[in-house]
Amino acid sequence: MRRHTTSRTPALFAVPAALLLAASVSGCHWFKKDTGFTEVGDARPLEVPPGLDAPDTTGAMLLPDAKPGSVTRSSLGAARASSSAATGNGFTVAGERDAVFAKVGDALAGIDGLAIASKAQLLGAYDVSYGGANFLVRVSKTDAGSYVSAVDPRGMPATGEGPAKVIAALKAALGG
Numbered sequence: 737m738r739r740h741t742t743s744r745t746p747a748l749f750a751v752p753a754a755l756l757l758a759a760s761v762s763g764c765h766w767f768k769k770d771t772g773f774t775e776v777g778d779a780r781p782l783e784v785p786p787g788l789d790a791p792d793t794t795g796a797m798l799l800p801d802a803k804p805g806s807v808t809r810s811s812l813g814a815a816r817a818s819s820s821a822a823t824g825n826g827f828t829v830a831g832e833r834d835a836v837f838a839k840v841g842d843a844l845a846g847i848d849g850l851a852i853a854s855k856a857q858l859l860g861a862y863d864v865s866y867g868g869a870n871f872l873v874r875v876s877k878t879d880a881g882s883y884v885s886a887v888d889p890r891g892m893p894a895t896g897e898g899p900a901k902v903i904a905a906l907k908a909a910l911g912g
Contacts, residue, residue, distance in 0.1 A: 825893045826885030827907045833860055836882035837875045843909035867898030
């Protein structure tokens with residue numbers, strides 16, 4: 737007699753396959769965690785970290801009181817001339833800058849003890865040494881003519897006895 741054997745192997749695989757299919761169709765919500773970043777932006781409150789608050793900018797764009805008009809090269813020269821005149825190391829001479837530059841060169845040649853190291857007509861400057869001081873004698877154009885001044889190598893007004901004597905001698909020679 738022959739016995740009939742039934743195969744139970746397909747039934748053993750069918751149950752786990754059905755469970756796996758059910759888990760994949762359900763969207764795996766069993767593994768999902770509730771996190772705040774998935775919420776809509778309006779639902780979450782805005783948190784600003786301490787120290788990152790915006791500074792007070794109410795007076796940031798206030799301009800100082802100034803004269804109306806634009807800043808031009810001639811007005812800068814006039815402002816520079818007036819500030820140098822307050823320190824006493826310059827004077828104004830009537831005439832064009834190139835003509836006054838030539839007169840300054842002639843007057844510098846007549847000062848005893850003064851040595852002209854170099855001159856630059858395009859810049860309007862003489863590099864001189866007098867009384868142990870090295871400085872520039874500069875001629876610049878202004879609204880009132882030409883301004884003759886003594887400046888140190890940094891471009892600041894030259895101070896000391898040597899520059900003051902040279903400017904006084906130039907003022908006497910040029911009639912400034």
